[in-house]
Amino acid sequence: MSEEIKIDTADSLLGKLQRGRGAGFLAARQETPSTIWPLLVECITHDPRLDKQIESRDDFYASLTIETGMKLDPLSTHLREQDDKESSDWNTPLTISTLGSLAKRNYQDAVDILRDYIVWGKSWSCAIYELALTKNPKAWVKLDGILCKRLGSDESAKEELWWLDAKEEPWKTWCEQNSQLHQLADCLPLPPKPMEDLDYDSMTVTDILRLAGEDGPERLKLRKAVVNTVKPDDFDFLLSQVSINDPKRSAIALAGLTKLANPAMFDWLRDFWSHNPKMPGMLRGTIAKAMASLPATQTLPLARDWLNHDNWHFRLLAERLMKQHATFDDVPRLRQEITKALADSDNRVYRLCSLVEAFKHLPGIGRISELESVFVELLYSYGRSRVAEALLAVDRDFFVRTYAQECLWDCEDRTRVLGCEAVDLTDKVTAGRIKQLSTDIWEDELVRNAAAKRS
Numbered sequence: 001m002s003e004e005i006k007i008d009t010a011d012s013l014l015g016k017l018q019r020g021r022g023a024g025f026l027a028a029r030q031e032t033p034s035t036i037w038p039l040l041v042e043c044i045t046h047d048p049r050l051d052k053q054i055e056s057r058d059d060f061y062a063s064l065t066i067e068t069g070m071k072l073d074p075l076s077t078h079l080r081e082q083d084d085k086e087s088s089d090w091n092t093p094l095t096i097s098t099l100g101s102l103a104k105r106n107y108q109d110a111v112d113i114l115r116d117y118i119v120w121g122k123s124w125s126c127a128i129y130e131l132a133l134t135k136n137p138k139a140w141v142k143l144d145g146i147l148c149k150r151l152g153s154d155e156s157a158k159e160e161l162w163w164l165d166a167k168e169e170p171w172k173t174w175c176e177q178n179s180q181l182h183q184l185a186d187c188l189p190l191p192p193k194p195m196e197d198l199d200y201d202s203m204t205v206t207d208i209l210r211l212a213g214e215d216g217p218e219r220l221k222l223r224k225a226v227v228n229t230v231k232p233d234d235f236d237f238l239l240s241q242v243s244i245n246d247p248k249r250s251a252i253a254l255a256g257l258t259k260l261a262n263p264a265m266f267d268w269l270r271d272f273w274s275h276n277p278k279m280p281g282m283l284r285g286t287i288a289k290a291m292a293s294l295p296a297t298q299t300l301p302l303a304r305d306w307l308n309h310d311n312w313h314f315r316l317l318a319e320r321l322m323k324q325h326a327t328f329d330d331v332p333r334l335r336q337e338i339t340k341a342l343a344d345s346d347n348r349v350y351r352l353c354s355l356v357e358a359f360k361h362l363p364g365i366g367r368i369s370e371l372e373s374v375f376v377e378l379l380y381s382y383g384r385s386r387v388a389e390a391l392l393a394v395d396r397d398f399f400v401r402t403y404a405q406e407c408l409w410d411c412e413d414r415t416r417v418l419g420c421e422a423v424d425l426t427d428k429v430t431a432g433r434i435k436q437l438s439t440d441i442w443e444d445e446l447v448r449n450a451a452a453k454r455s
Contacts, residue, residue, distance in 0.1 A: 005046050010377040014039045018048035020060050020381040020411030022419070033068040040064055045078040047094040048379075050349060055381045057094060059442070060411035062101035072109045075099060079113070084122050092123055100130025103139060104442060111139050118143060124150055132170050144174040144181055151184065200225035205234040205256060209241055212249040219248060223255040230256040239265060244276050247283040254286040261293040270302060277313040284313075288320035296325035304330070307337060312351075319354035326358040328365060334358055338370040342377060349380035359390040367395045375403060385414035392422060400424055408433045413444040420450035431455075 008015035013031070016024025017039055028036045040061060049055040065072075075095055082091045096117070102110035111134075114127040121127060128147070131139040166175060166185040175182040200208065200221070208225050211218070230238070234256060241253035257265055269291055273279075279287075291299060303321035306314040322330060338355050341348045352374050359371060371394065375387040388407060391399040400422055407419025408430065416437065425431050437443055437451035 005048055007048055007379060014042065017043050017064075019379060019384075020055070020057055021376075021384075022406030022409030022415075025060070025064060025409040026406060028064055029067065033070065036064070036068050037070045037074075040068070040070060041074045041078075044075060044095055044098050045082070045091075047090055049094070050380050051382065052090055052093065056411045056413070057381075058097040058101040060409075061094075061098045062105065062107075065098070065102060066105065066107070072099070072102070072107075072113060076113045076116075079117055079121060092121070093126065096123060096126050096130060100127075100133060101442075103131060104134040104136075106136075115139075115143065118146055118150070128170075135169075137169070137173070140170040143170070144178040147174070148178065148180050200229065203229065205230055206237065209237075209249060209252060212246075212252050219252060222252045226252055226256040227259045230259050232260060232262070235260055235262050235264070239268060242269075242272065242287075244279055244283070247280045251282055251286045254290045258286075258290045258293045263294055263298055265290065266294055266298045273317055274314075277311065284316065288317055291317065292321055292324040296327075300325050300327070300330075304333065307333060308340075315351070316354075319351060319358075323354055323357045324361075326361060328362060330358070331362065331365065331368075335368065335370045338374060342370075342373060349378060349383060352378060353380070353383040353386050356387050356390045360386075360393045363393045365394050367398050372402075381410075381412050381415075384410065385412060385418060388415055388418045392418065396422070405430050408437065413447055416444070416447045417450045420447065420454055423454070425454060 007018050010016070010019070013024060013027055016027060018024075028039075043057070044061050044065075047057075049057060064070075075098070078095055079092055084091050096114070099110040099114050103114060111131065114131055118124045118127045128140070128143065131143070134140075165171065171181075171185065175185050203225065205226060208222055208229065211222055226238075238253045238256045238260075242250045242257075244250075269287055273287060273291075276283075299321045303318040303325065306318035307322065309315050309318065322334065326334060334355055338352065341351045341355065344351075356371055356374055359365075359368065368390075371387060371390050375384065375391060378384055378387060388399070388403065391403060401424075404419050404423040405427065407415050408423060410416050410419065420434060420437065423430050423434070425434065434451045434455050437447055438455045440448065443451075
């Protein structure tokens, strides 16, 4: 199993780099490369992310690797010595994806390490995926022979290469050059066929609920259909469809209830929430959204009462309601709860994200020091854009003077977008970064567009 990763303090250079903060990137530029390299290797080989499926770090660390001219030998050694033994281990994914980010930027040493890893590594298919993203045939030329050796059967091909499209490179070239892979291509799953388009507009809400099933994309269609079709007379039926035993059907029904926003459902949903503390996460989210659609006069008293509840289940609903309806009168209690959450040894990052979002609807109230603390300390980089949005709302001038510039180098796309939109362009370093972001072909499109508007 992967070892527990120790996150350094928020004011240290290592701590900033682990959090993916732009301030860490900028500070690293001021240090000698020999000082930065051990810290960078630490971050890349000991994944500091809380949510490894959502948070970004690979481009962030790859860019700093390029700027400092760091050799990649320690990353190669890490793959050799710490390769994952179980599917639940997370010793190597960030190292592989960072090497992939370097490979697409024509870092030949990264290409070589990934090609070598494909021969023996447990996550070899991930390395192939990274090389395929480079769009450079030289990165994956002659890998077809190695791939044949790694694939033990048609079934393993299905499991390991689920992401490959036989009509796209590099698979297309491999199939042309390798008869074994050409045969294996037939066993790869075909891209899903588009689902039959039903005439949802002609259906009643009752008809739509009958179609509630297991398929995720279909449920999304059904939710939209309910929203477009629902009428006030459907209220009682929709409420009757909300059940702890069928969260998928309930989610569709709650989408209709959210559109109706009928105050009559408040008591029923409040009691349902109170009596089902172990409800599935999907149900929690949809009920909270339905409750938040109701007037603040109904929901705010409940939110204020439950915001510091001993049970997190009750606090969760209070936070969602505060996020939608908080007023200036709620600022003291929100600040108090943020302080408590920051001091929590379990580091309630998702609670912090909800609490700070309440400030997005309280523009111009002035500087809130607790928001600054969350921006600096938050371990969950994906949530940092929410804090940045809150800081922008309460005191735009202060945000522009303090945090906007570092957002341009943040590890998360959304935070970089906010930086592009808010930053003061009179600084030469800032102007240069905006120009770089606007022309980087590997940059996220939203970031590139936001930078282009300011350049």
